[in-house]
Amino acid sequence: MALVAGVDSSTQSCKVVIRDAETGALVRSGRASHPEGTEVHPKHWWTALEEALAQAGGLDDVAAVAVGGQQHGMVVLDEQGEVIRPALLWNDSRSAPAARDLIAELGDPVTEDTPRSGDGAAAWAQAIGSVPVASITVTKLRWLRDAEPENAARVAAVALPHDWLSWRLAGYGPGSDLTTLATDRSDASGTGYWSPFTEDYRRDLLVLGLGHDAVLPRVVAPWEAAHVVDRPGGPLLVGPGAGDNAAAALGLGMRSGDVALSIGTSGVVSAVASEPIADPSGMVTGFADATGRYLPLTATLNASRVLDAAARMLGVDHAGLSALALSAPAGAEGLVMVPYLEGERTPNRPEATGALHGLRLANTTPANLARAAVEGMLCGQADGLDALRAQGVPVERIQLIGGGAQSEAVRRIAPSVLGLDVSVPAPGEYVADGAARQAAWVLAARASGAGEGSTHPAWEATSVEVHRSPAVPAVREQYAAVRELTGVRPA
């Protein structure tokens, strides 16, 4: 029995699954926490990966491994391959002004002979499928160029969390040739300097952000080993890996019409598509997936942590928050939470704060506050679903995953807010599972020599619990009425 390993190096933790390559059966697993904060030194991800792998019994008997990871994080390396400074994560909003600058600059006429449209957002959408916001790597590089020019000048290579971890797993690190870095198209598509239309880097946009060229990880095919590690017992194949949302799509076996709603630190609504998407409004990002298709998605900065914060405010645990929310009527008697606790990315409001609206003596109860938190968070995701539909993405089935899917209130209230049945797959680590599935694909493609003609293994589908309840449009209506009425965070 050949074993494969999948890793999810996500915002809050690192999860490892080890599965039978043939059947997909779970054999072992492990997990370790990441530090808090939106700026994290990659060495902490490595320590967490080592700890989670040790818990999962290690890789000695594993034939192939792949890493799925939080997207966009800026890992900058010097000539020696040393990390120059802690990585700015996808949810670090300090590069919001840099995003605005980059959008304006791509819209500027370059010379009289080469006029541009004047619409920088449209120009970015046409170039890379997405309009930059503070989450996108290129904006973080621009921030580095402006705020820490000495560090920017030292940058010899730029990597992402998953490709840096894959590099370390393959035994590379300080002193290694930087051109051994490798990544996949799904994570490359979230950098702001890779085009889903040409399947190639846009080095001009890297230079626009960072101020100079640098080594970028080689983009390998979905079935190709990024690294092959020689070991006495046989080689360890390291797959190309993927961005976490693309890995989840692979783990769920998503097809056209399927939509994943992930309630982790980020709230992500994503779908697989056969053609790339370019949304100049910036609501939908036109990313690539981990199979050769595309993964249009919306991502909010505020999801599971809205529930964490509401539970903290109410002095209850997650089960308590859920029970309270379910004991209140739909609409929380007019109490509405706009959940921009971390600013927001979709819609692009990095400087916003959250707000509670409709407070009256009659409705200020713990139950209504809990309900308003769950509904407000879900209304943000419902807006994302609408944005996907507006791009022509078919929405037939919604699968709810991520840590927030463990909340009974989220599972039961989601259908009434989204206006659709919600399928909840059996509790699991779908990002790590997708990475494991990719590892099995790489292993099989190498054994058969099939390469491009190969497909990922057809592992048995997990059981699914379907939640149904009638749509309650009033919940979204009262949210939409106050969505713009938020505060501005102090400078």
Ligand SMILES: Nc1ncnc2c1ncn2[C@@H]1O[C@H](COP(=O)(O)OP(=O)(O)O)[C@@H](O)[C@H]1O
């Ligand atoms: N029963 C629950 N109800 C609500 N939220 C939960 C529950 N269990 C875990 N969470 C939340 O899920 C989040 C972790 O989910 P996860 O998908 O692993 O996040 P990430 O991928 O961003 O690291 C945490 O914020 C945690 O508090």
Ligand SMILES: O=C(CO)[C@@H](O)[C@H](O)COP(=O)(O)O
């Ligand atoms: O920025 C994005 C997607 O564009 C986020 O989805 C990150 O990839 C982090 O994911 P989680 O750790 O919250 O699952």
